[in-house]
Amino acid sequence: MSTSEMLGKVLSDLGKIGEIEASAIATRDGLLMNADMHVKGDPETFVAMSATMLGAAETATSELNKGIPNRVIVETDDGKLVCMGAGPKALVVVLTAPEAGLGLILVELTKAAEKIKKLI
Template identity: 60%
Template sequence: MTLKEELENVLAEIKNIGGIEASAIVSRDGLLIASDMKDDVHAETFAAMSAAMLGAAETAVSELRKGLTERVIVESQHGRIIAMGAGPKALLVVMTAPDAGLGLILVGMRKATEKIMELLK
C-alpha cells in the first residue's frame, strides 16, 4: 500500500464516526496531501486556508504564552470545521454537520492525528 493510500485509509476510518461530512490531511504549509471531499469543493484552496487558520491560531496562542494549541473549531451556519495538528508536518481538518456531537469526533480525530504523525515520520 502506498503512503497516500494509507493516509486515505485514516480518512476513511474517521468517516465512520457519525456526523463527519468531509475531511483532509494538509501539510503545515498548506499543500493538500489527501482528502475525502465532494468534487464541487476545491480541496486545494480549502487546504491552504485551513493551514493558514491553524498556523495563525498557533502563532497567536504562542504570542500569549498559552502553551500548545489543541485545535481550532469554527462554527458556522451549516456546520463546523475542526482543524488539529498532526505532528510537525501535517494537520487534519474535518467538516461536520451543525448538530453533530463533538465528543466522539474529537476522540476519533485525536487517534487519527497520532496515526498520521506516525505515517509521515
C-alpha cells in the same frame, strides 16, 4: 500499501463515525496530501485556508506564552470545522454536519492525528 493509500484509509475510517462531510490531510504549509470530500468544493483551497488558520492560531497564543492550541474549532449555522496538528509536518481537518456531536469527533480526530503523525 503506499503512504498515500494509508492516509486515505485513515480518512475513510474517520468518515465512518458519521456526520463528517469532508476531511483532509495537508502539510503545515497548506499543501494537500489527501482528501475525502462528500461536499462540493475545492480541497486545495480548503486545506490552504485551514493551514493558515491553525498557523495563525498557534502564532496568536504562543506570542502571549499561552502554549500551542490543541485544535481550532470553527462553528457556523451549517456545521463545524475542526483543525488539528498531526505531528510537526502535517495537519488534519474535518468539516461536519450541523447536528454532529463534537465529543466523539474530537476523540476520533485525535486518534487519527496520532496515526497520521506515525505515518509521515
